[in-house]
Amino acid sequence: MPLVKGNRIVSDDFVTLGDEDAIPAGGHVLVPAARFLADADAILAREGKVGVIWPNNRDIEELAPYLPRLAVVALVFPTFRDGRAYSQSRILRERYAYQGEVRATGQVLRDQFVFMLRAGFDAFAVKKEADAEAFANVAKRYSVFYQPAADGRPTAFRRRMAFHTAAAAS
Numbered sequence: 324m325p326l327v328k329g330n331r332i333v334s335d336d337f338v339t340l341g342d343e344d345a346i347p348a349g350g351h352v353l354v355p356a357a358r359f360l361a362d363a364d365a366i367l368a369r370e371g372k373v374g375v376i377w378p379n380n381r382d383i384e385e386l387a388p389y390l391p392r393l394a395v396v397a398l399v400f401p402t403f404r405d406g407r408a409y410s411q412s413r414i415l416r417e418r419y420a421y422q423g424e425v426r427a428t429g430q431v432l433r434d435q436f437v438f439m440l441r442a443g444f445d446a447f448a449v450k451k452e453a454d455a456e457a458f459a460n461v462a463k464r465y466s467v468f469y470q471p472a473a474d475g476r477p478t479a480f481r482r483r484m485a486f487h488t489a490a491a492a493s
Contacts, residue, residue, distance in 0.1 A: 324450060332455045340352055351371045353374040374396065376397045379408045396415060399429045417443075433457045
């Protein structure tokens with residue numbers, strides 16, 4: 324499954340573990356939420372980065388105490404009509420100021436890429452190589468937005484205000 328990050332296709336350094344898979348002593352791993360919460364301290368104490376696969380029907384608040392030690396939070400879109408992961412991403416970025424990778428997984432569709440970026444996602448596990456290539460083009464297409472969002476980009480209004488403030492100071 325291709326991973327898109329930073330507007331390009333990259334290799335995924337994380338091994339996705341199932342509920343029954345042995346947790347290796349080293350290397351980067353993505354662990355299902357229930358398994359992570361059952362033994363979080365031991366999993367975080369191992370060598371290598373840790374990420375959590377967080378379903379959209381779980382409260383992000385459960386994950387909050389561990390966020391400073393997590394490299395990735397992979398949020399799940401079980402169907403294209405279920406957008407709860409958008410809210411989870413915004414909560415991670417805005418309420419908890421999470422700086423790690425927020426990865427979209429599951430039904431990640433190319434027509435939703437811009438919305439996902441605006442909600443704070445910065446990595447996308449897509450099913451098709453063609454979608455990965457399309458993402459890079461879509462992400463570059465838009466550079467100015469009117470609505471504030473979790474991606475940290477200044478709005479058109481803020482850009483204008485900064486320009487006028489700089490011009491007035493000159």
